Amino acid sequence: MSGAGVQASPSFSARRRFPIAAQVGATYGLTAVLLMLLGLGAYDSSQRLSDIAIEGARTQRILIDLTSIQVDLLNAETGQRGFVITGKDEYLAPYLDAQRDFAPRLATVRLLEGRDDEQIRRIDSLADLGHRKFRELDETIALRRDRGLQAGIAAVDTDAGRKLMDEIRQVVNDVSAVEVNRLAANQAAAISAAHQFELFSIFGIVASLVVSVMIGGFITRRIGQRLGDLTRAALAVSRGRLDIHVSVAGRDEVSTLGEAFNRMIRRLKEATDALDSFAYSVSHDLRAPLRAMQGFSQALIEDFSESLDSTGRNYAARIAAAAGRMDQLIQDLLTYSRLGRADLECRPVALDDVIRFAVDGVSEEVHRNGGAVDVVGAPPLVLANRAALQQVMSNLITNAVKFVAPGTPPRIVVRCEEADGRVRLWVEDNGIGIAEEHHQRIFDVFQRLHGAETYPGTGIGLSIVRKGVERMGGTCGVQSELGRGSRFWIELAKAEGE
Amino acid sequence: MNASNYAILLVEDNPDDALLIQRAFGKAKIANPIVHVDDGDKAVAYLSGASPYDDRSKNPLPILVLLDLKLPRRSGLEVLTWLRAQAGLKRLPVVILTSSNEKSDINKAYDLGANSYLVKPVGFDALFDMVKTLQPYWMIFNERPDVAGSLAD
Numbered sequence: 001m002s003g004a005g006v007q008a009s010p011s012f013s014a015r016r017r018f019p020i021a022a023q024v025g026a027t028y029g030l031t032a033v034l035l036m037l038l039g040l041g042a043y044d045s046s047q048r049l050s051d052i053a054i055e056g057a058r059t060q061r062i063l064i065d066l067t068s069i070q071v072d073l074l075n076a077e078t079g080q081r082g083f084v085i086t087g088k089d090e091y092l093a094p095y096l097d098a099q100r101d102f103a104p105r106l107a108t109v110r111l112l113e114g115r116d117d118e119q120i121r122r123i124d125s126l127a128d129l130g131h132r133k134f135r136e137l138d139e140t141i142a143l144r145r146d147r148g149l150q151a152g153i154a155a156v157d158t159d160a161g162r163k164l165m166d167e168i169r170q171v172v173n174d175v176s177a178v179e180v181n182r183l184a185a186n187q188a189a190a191i192s193a194a195h196q197f198e199l200f201s202i203f204g205i206v207a208s209l210v211v212s213v214m215i216g217g218f219i220t221r222r223i224g225q226r227l228g229d230l231t232r233a234a235l236a237v238s239r240g241r242l243d244i245h246v247s248v249a250g251r252d253e254v255s256t257l258g259e260a261f262n263r264m265i266r267r268l269k270e271a272t273d274a275l276d277s278f279a280y281s282v283s284h285d286l287r288a289p290l291r292a293m294q295g296f297s298q299a300l301i302e303d304f305s306e307s308l309d310s311t312g313r314n315y316a317a318r319i320a321a322a323a324g325r326m327d328q329l330i331q332d333l334l335t336y337s338r339l340g341r342a343d344l345e346c347r348p349v350a351l352d353d354v355i356r357f358a359v360d361g362v363s364e365e366v367h368r369n370g371g372a373v374d375v376v377g378a379p380p381l382v383l384a385n386r387a388a389l390q391q392v393m394s395n396l397i398t399n400a401v402k403f404v405a406p407g408t409p410p411r412i413v414v415r416c417e418e419a420d421g422r423v424r425l426w427v428e429d430n431g432i433g434i435a436e437e438h439h440q441r442i443f444d445v446f447q448r449l450h451g452a453e454t455y456p457g458t459g460i461g462l463s464i465v466r467k468g469v470e471r472m473g474g475t476c477g478v479q480s481e482l483g484r485g486s487r488f489w490i491e492l493a494k495a496e497g498e
Numbered sequence: 499m500n501a502s503n504y505a506i507l508l509v510e511d512n513p514d515d516a517l518l519i520q521r522a523f524g525k526a527k528i529a530n531p532i533v534h535v536d537d538g539d540k541a542v543a544y545l546s547g548a549s550p551y552d553d554r555s556k557n558p559l560p561i562l563v564l565l566d567l568k569l570p571r572r573s574g575l576e577v578l579t580w581l582r583a584q585a586g587l588k589r590l591p592v593v594i595l596t597s598s599n600e601k602s603d604i605n606k607a608y609d610l611g612a613n614s615y616l617v618k619p620v621g622f623d624a625l626f627d628m629v630k631t632l633q634p635y636w637m638i639f640n641e642r643p644d645v646a647g648s649l650a651d
Contacts, residue, residue: 284598
């Protein structure tokens with residue numbers, strides 16, 4: 001009987017308990033915590049991804065705006081050149097648009113750059129360059145307007161405008177380069193965050209599954225195993241073994257049950273042992289005075305017959321008879337109590353031997369009364385305890401012989417029936433019969449239907465029959481009517497083999 | 499020597515039982531002298547020839563012991579254990595004559611070397627029948643072993 005782990009301690013309150021509800025709760029709790037961590041991790045990853053996306057969008061916006069600014073400046077230059085060549089105002093449209101859009105766009109970029117000082121510095125220099133560019137463009141346009149084509153061309157030819165443009169291009173490239181790097185880093189971060197989220201999810205789900213299944217399975221198995229151990233122990237006790245001690249591991253309700261079970265068995269054993277000593281004492285100490293009563297009253301009759309008249313001899317005889325009855329009662333009670341304790345070990349027993357022995361026991365009395373006992377058919381082997389079965393058989397047969405109407409020779413038939421692996425043995429007599437309303441009572445202890453003068457007996461014989469048969473896993477009963485004889489039956493399992 | 503002169507030692511604490519047993523021997527006309535002691539210590543003293551049983555002409559070593567189990571001072575099984583440990587006496591035939599018919603007592607008695615186990619019956623007639631067979635069986639039919647210090651020497 002063992003579950004791995006700690007031996008039960010003598011007092012219930014001595015240890016910290018870890019009830020089953022707590023175990024299950026802890027398992028669910030742990031699983032829930034794992035899932036929650038998974039959820040938090042997922043949330044964190046998704047936040048991160050969202051931040052990364054926002055960051056990426058910002059970078060791209062900056063790049064787009066820078067491109068637009070560059071395009072604007074180029075358009076402005078183109079417009080200016082167009083005007084210089086043609087002198088027509090409509091060619092100034094792109095120049096005017098660019099002039100209008102430059103500052104706001106740059107302001108947007110500055111805003112988007114946030115607190116990056118390097119970039120802000122570059123944007124400031126871009127602003128400055130832009131202003132100078134527009135001033136240069138303005139001057140050239142004014143020259144063309146005022147002094148005509150040649151003056152305009154000459155101004156363009158100075159390359160001042162182109163040089164400025166180059167500087168502007170350089171700054172824009174610098175700013176862009178930083179942003180492009182940022183974009184690359186941003187993408188890498190996004191991929192990494194996605195990976196993390198993937199790993200987290202897979203790991204989290206698997207871990208939760210494993211934990212819940214393993215722990216849940218472990219707990220269930222432990223509970224099941226230990227309850228199984230306890231059940232087996234209880235069954236062993238029910239079959240009569242009282243030396244059982246269960247060692248139940250753990251600190252929960254099941255281990256408490258184990259401790260309680262052990263205590264219960266100890267008390268049961270104490271009670272049974274007490275009963276055994278009591279029966280033992282009864283057997284010996286109560287019978288000694290009976291021996292004296294019977295022996296000396298008989299000695300009185302035999303050795304002092306001259307001194308005793310018939311009344312005296314009568315009295316002495318009654319003393320002897322009373323002692324004899326008491327002895328019979330004690331023996332029957334002891335037999336009954338001995339049957340009470342355990343299921344009897346059964347093995348194949350030859351019914352005909354048992355029947356013959358019981359019949360031999362009454363043959364002298366039967367012959368004296370001119371009766372007969374017939375055994376019909378071949379009684380088979382049954383699964384029984386020989387001693388108990390012998391007792392049962394003797395009781396049934398002696399009853400059959402005893403309970404006849406005065407002067408009637410007893411005629412008894414013993415026969416067997418077999419069906420479905422069971423053997424039913426009938427003891428049929430031509431006796432006084434039993435009224436229907438008493439059919440159940442007669443199998444109870446101390447139930448007698450007749451006075452001691454008419455049919456002597458202890459009232460325990462049939463209780464021994466019923467208890468003995470039940471302890472061998474069988475059943476018994478009676479069919480009878482008052483004045484029409486009785487048919488007692490017992491039913492036991494048939495035994496296989498020879 | 500005639501078998502009927504050999505003594506039988508009756509170790510029995512209950513005076514009623516002792517009287518009835520002796521009456522049964524008398525009724526069965528058994529000539530062997532019955533020596534009666536009423537506790538375990540006296541039984542050991544008698545068998546070992548200790549005082550006050552040291553005069554073997556007055557207290558002959560028995561050739562059969564009828565031994566009750568429940569005795570004061572020393573139980574029947576303790577007496578039996580002692581007897582079976584004595585180099586010279588250990589073969590002495592011992593018949594347990596007691597009220598217990600418990601299997602445990604019977605088995606223990608045989609384990610410790612009892613030669614036979616009888617249960618005291620309640621009816622005197624049954625006791626008489628038992629005693630009637632005791633004498634021829636143990637005195638006449640049974641082959642006696644050598645026991646040191648016995649009259650058979």
